[in-house]
Amino acid sequence: MTEHIGFDRPGDFVASKTTLIRRHASAFTDVVADFLRAAHRPDEYALLDDLNHRVEQFLADYVPPSTRRVGDSLVFAHLYRDADPVTLESAGREHSCETVLTALFAAEIEFRGPLRLSRTQSTLLADVYEELGAQLSAHSLPAHAALAYRQAYRLHTITENPRGQDRCGLKMARARTKARRRRVRRLPGAVSDLLCGYGYRPFLLLAWIAAEIAVFVTAFYLTAPDIGFPTAVRIALVNFLNPVDPESVGVDSLLAKATLIVESYAGIVSTSVFFALLVRQLFRL
Numbered sequence: 001m002t003e004h005i006g007f008d009r010p011g012d013f014v015a016s017k018t019t020l021i022r023r024h025a026s027a028f029t030d031v032v033a034d035f036l037r038a039a040h041r042p043d044e045y046a047l048l049d050d051l052n053h054r055v056e057q058f059l060a061d062y063v064p065p066s067t068r069r070v071g072d073s074l075v076f077a078h079l080y081r082d083a084d085p086v087t088l089e090s091a092g093r094e095h096s097c098e099t100v101l102t103a104l105f106a107a108e109i110e111f112r113g114p115l116r117l118s119r120t121q122s123t124l125l126a127d128v129y130e131e132l133g134a135q136l137s138a139h140s141l142p143a144h145a146a147l148a149y150r151q152a153y154r155l156h157t158i159t160e161n162p163r164g165q166d167r168c169g170l171k172m173a174r175a176r177t178k179a180r181r182r183r184v185r186r187l188p189g190a191v192s193d194l195l196c197g198y199g200y201r202p203f204l205l206l207a208w209i210a211a212e213i214a215v216f217v218t219a220f221y222l223t224a225p226d227i228g229f230p231t232a233v234r235i236a237l238v239n240f241l242n243p244v245d246p247e248s249v250g251v252d253s254l255l256a257k258a259t260l261i262v263e264s265y266a267g268i269v270s271t272s273v274f275f276a277l278l279v280r281q282l283f284r285l
Contacts, residue, residue, distance in 0.1 A: 021079065
């Protein structure tokens with residue numbers, strides 16, 4: 001995991017809160033284990049409600065001895081180091097899942113707690129959340145992963161890191177799609193990811209537009225072979241961006257005219273979506 005700035009030996013207050021965090025996380029891990037073993041899994045978002053309730057309970061009694069920190073350290077940096085993938089490589093799946101959930105619990109306390117995060121601390125905590133998101137997804141907890149990516153997205157917003165926002169926004173959208181119980185409900189998200197990366201990769205849409213043009217050029221040529229391939233290419237290319245009058249292209253085939261009409265609508269929709277996503281990407285509307 002990312003190198004976390006902090007003290008090697010936490011103080012008494014942090015040590016006591018660490019013990020309490022581990023107890024909460026251990027109890028929550030038992031609930032998660034039952035969820036993962038269930039033949040017919042309930043909604044994972046019910047687990048997030050449980051996690052949120054536990055975090056709120058913890059925060060009710062979380063009163064740091066001081067509102068100031070020493071340096072740009074994270075309070076629970078030692079727990080994040082425990083969840084380092086390299087450290088967990090030789091650990092069993094059950095143990096590593098508990099360690100990751102402990103780090104997630106600690107990150108929620110640190111993010112939502114009374115101590116204000118500096119810019120450096122926000123950056124460090126965003127990196128923690130991102131790595132926790134990947135590990136939670138690997139443990140078949142996509143809704144928890146979406147939570148981690150959402151918090152990382154918020155922290156990247158605070159630190160004005162647009163690349164981090166896009167990266168976490170894309171991962172969050174993918175995790176949310178994966179968290180949907182019914183496969184049919186995942187289809188719209190999967191299509192959006194394939195076409196434009198949920199809007200975070202607008203230039204991916206250009207490849208689909210090129211494929212779309214190629215399909216319409218081929219269809220128009222096959223339905224109007226008398227005009228020749230070069231002419232068919234020219235008409236189809238112009239029609240995609242600037243709809244032409246089907247009656248003025250010199251073809252009598254109703255199917256060819258219908259192809260041009262469909263292509264013109266497809267071109268308007270495709271280019272409009274592309275430029276809308278591009279504007280959002282460039283100007284952060």
